[in-house]
Structures are given as structure tokens and as C-alpha cells.
Amino acid sequence: MIIVMNNTATVENIDNIVDRLQKATLSTSKIVGAEQTVIGVVGDTGKVDKELLSTLPGVEKVLKVQEPFKKANRAFKSTDTIVDVAGVKFGGDKPVIIAGPCSVESHDQIVSIAKSVKAAGASMLRGGAFKPRSSPYAFQGLELDGLKLLIEAKKATGLPIVSEIIAPRYLEVFEESVDMIQIGARNMQNFDLLREVGKSKKPILLKRGLSSTIEEWLMSAEYILHQGNPNVVLCERGIRTFETYTRNTLDVSAIIAVRKLSHLPIIADPSHASGKSWMALPLSLAALACGAHGIIIEVHNDPANALCDGAQSVTPLVFNDIMKCVNTIDNTMKEIKDFMHV
Numbered sequence: 302m303i304i305v306m307n308n309t310a311t312v313e314n315i316d317n318i319v320d321r322l323q324k325a326t327l328s329t330s331k332i333v334g335a336e337q338t339v340i341g342v343v344g345d346t347g348k349v350d351k352e353l354l355s356t357l358p359g360v361e362k363v364l365k366v367q368e369p370f371k372k373a374n375r376a377f378k379s380t381d382t383i384v385d386v387a388g389v390k391f392g393g394d395k396p397v398i399i400a401g402p403c404s405v406e407s408h409d410q411i412v413s414i415a416k417s418v419k420a421a422g423a424s425m426l427r428g429g430a431f432k433p434r435s436s437p438y439a440f441q442g443l444e445l446d447g448l449k450l451l452i453e454a455k456k457a458t459g460l461p462i463v464s465e466i467i468a469p470r471y472l473e474v475f476e477e478s479v480d481m482i483q484i485g486a487r488n489m490q491n492f493d494l495l496r497e498v499g500k501s502k503k504p505i506l507l508k509r510g511l512s513s514t515i516e517e518w519l520m521s522a523e524y525i526l527h528q529g530n531p532n533v534v535l536c537e538r539g540i541r542t543f544e545t546y547t548r549n550t551l552d553v554s555a556i557i558a559v560r561k562l563s564h565l566p567i568i569a570d571p572s573h574a575s576g577k578s579w580m581a582l583p584l585s586l587a588a589l590a591c592g593a594h595g596i597i598i599e600v601h602n603d604p605a606n607a608l609c610d611g612a613q614s615v616t617p618l619v620f621n622d623i624m625k626c627v628n629t630i631d632n633t634m635k636e637i638k639d640f641m642h643v
């Protein structure tokens with residue numbers, strides 16, 4: 302439920318509404334805008350009398366939010382949320398490009414890739430230390446040693462780092478090691494993990510589940526927001542469809558829909574979406590044209606011998622071309638922004 306206060310509402314009027322709702326054990330969040338204040342209400346709103354509320358001093362209107370996600374809902378917060386990751390801002394005008402290998406393999410590998418993506422203009426480094434693999438026999442990542450190597454790559458380049466957490470027991474070490482914690486597609490509905498990272502202050506990169514609807518995805522974001530962590534960035538990484546030519550299908554419509562439904566920033570992952578390195582460039586541009594706030598892309602210095610996801614990893618040379626094209630489309634996007642009704 303949303304209570305829109307009118308532009309003559311006093312602080313007492315607003316406090317009076319908040320007090321009433323809190324006495325009814327509902328949780329409230331006040332959004333103070335330049336023109337008017339909006340009070341978002343979450344909980345069992347069935348027990349409040351909406352007719353009565355709308356007659357109280359200072360109230361302009363009381364609206365019911367149809368969608369089950371509340372704090373993630375654009376109706377609760379009309380302006381885009383900016384998530385700040387060690388100075389890198391997701392959700393603003395400039396697209397954020399995250400690049401790096403699927404998994405951290407060695408000191409030389411991660412440091413050399415970090416240096417080349419930084420030189421090409423990336424703003425963050427990715428690298429999996431804990432890898433959720435379909436096969437128990439496949440490379441599972443360097444785990445804690447991988448996190449240490451990521452820190453070395455950060456020291457060598459200054460790039461903030463993002464890496465995937467696979468279980469709540471690692472939260473403390475992730476909080477000490479990385480700038481942003483990734484929840485992978487396979488864990489999008491690991492509610493215990495979502496609750497734990499929701500108690501953290503670290504920004505979270507929440508990937509869309511392989512077969513999850515947009516609503517389920519936003520409900521997973523809601524778990525994190527509900528625990529008190531407002532710093533959630535969504536990532537469209539392709540969904541499973543009947544098509545087998547590509548690894549997944551990049552759902553560009555979901556980017557447009559999320560921009561409308563939610564105030565949270567959203568980025569796209571063309572690498573896991575297609576599974577093919579040569580598709581990364583056009584898919585990156587497509588995602589940005591649909592309103593994505595950034596791209597996360599797999600880059601490897603020797604894709605043919607990568608321990609994980611080599612076929613979808615671009616070389617540093619190709620990444621350099623992608624960066625050039627991203628900058629070109631970014632300038633075009635600025636010109637056409639007013640025509641995009643998102």
C-alpha cells in the first residue's frame with residue numbers, strides 16, 4: 302500500500318500516519334520528495350481501514366500496490382536507485398562494464414586479465430572463486446585462494462571486485478574480500494542465502510534464475526531489501542527456452558520490463574546468455590539499447606584453455622572492441638533517451 306501525502310502535509314501529519322501504521326504492526330518507509338512525501342507500507346495491510354486513512358489530515362490518496370514486490374516496486378520509489386560499489390555507480394547515466402574470467406585460475410591469469418580490461422576501460426573486475434558447476438567432477442574454483450588472488454588483482458589495478466557466494470557460511474570472508482557479492486542464477490531462490498546477504502551492507506548482484514519469471518526475480522530482490530540491504534543490482538543472464546543453438550536466450554524484454562516495474566539498477570550478461578563469445582558484442586549493444594545500466598562480460602587471456610566457460614569468453618582484444626562500441630552506443634543512447642518511455 303502507498304500513501305501519497307499532499308504538498309501541504311506537515312511533519313505532524315506524516316508522523317501521525319506513520320504512528321498509526323506502526324501501531325498496527327505494519328512496516329513503513331518514508332520517501333521524501335521535492336514536492337510531496339510518500340509512505341510505503343508493507344505487511345498485512347488488510348487490517349487497516351483505507352477509507353479512514355484517506356480522510357486523515359495531509360493525505361492526498363491511498364493506493365494499493367497490486368504486485369507482491371513492494372520495496373523493489375517503482376511505485377514505492379519513483380526515482381532510479383543508484384548503487385555505489387566502491388565509487389562505481391550502477392543506475393546512473395554511465396553504463397558500468399564489469400569484465401573478467403569466469404573463474405580465477407592463477408595469480409598471473411587474473412592479474413593479467415585485470416590489467417587488460419582496465420586498460421580497455423572496464424570499471425570492475427569479475428572472477429569466480431566458488432563455482433556452482435552442474436557436474437561434481439568439473440573444476441569447482443580455487444575457493445578461498447581464489448578470493449585472495451582477486452584481492453591481488455584489485456591491488457594491481459584498483460578495480461573493485463565482484464565474486465559469487467554459494468553458501469551463507471562464507472558471508473564473513475566475502476564481506477572482508479570483495480566489493481560486491483554475486484548471487485548466481487542457481488541460487489536466485491536460495492532464500493536462506495538471500496536473507497543472509499540482506500543483513501549485509503555489501504552491494505549484491507542478483508542474477509535471474511534460469512527459469513524464473515520477472516516477478517519471481519523481483520521477489521528474490523525483495524528478500525534482500527526486506528532484510529535492510531537496499532543495494533541490489535539485478536542481472537539478466539539469459540533464460541532457458543526451447544532453443545538449443547544458444548546456451549540460453551537473452552531476455553531483452555525483461556530489461557525493459559524491470560526498468561518499468563522497479564527502481565533497482567539492471568545489467569545484462571551476454572556471455573552466459575549466449576554461450577558464444579562472438580555474440581557478446583551485439584548482445585551487449587542490444588541490452589544497452591533496451592535500457593540496461595551495464596554489462597558483465599567474461600574475458601579470458603587464453604579462452605581455448607580456460608578451466609570454465611572458454612567458448613563464451615572473449616579475448617582482451619575483442620573486449621577492447623566491445624568497449625569502443627559500448628561508448629558509441631552510450632552517446633547515441635543519450636540522444637534518444639527522451640524517446641524511451643521507461
Ligand code: PEP
Nearest residue numbers: 429485486487508538573
Ligand atoms: C557466473 O557468473 O560465472 C555464473 C555462474 O553465472 P550464472 O549464475 O548466471 O550462471
Ligand code: MN
Nearest residue numbers: 403599609610
Ligand atoms: Mn561463467
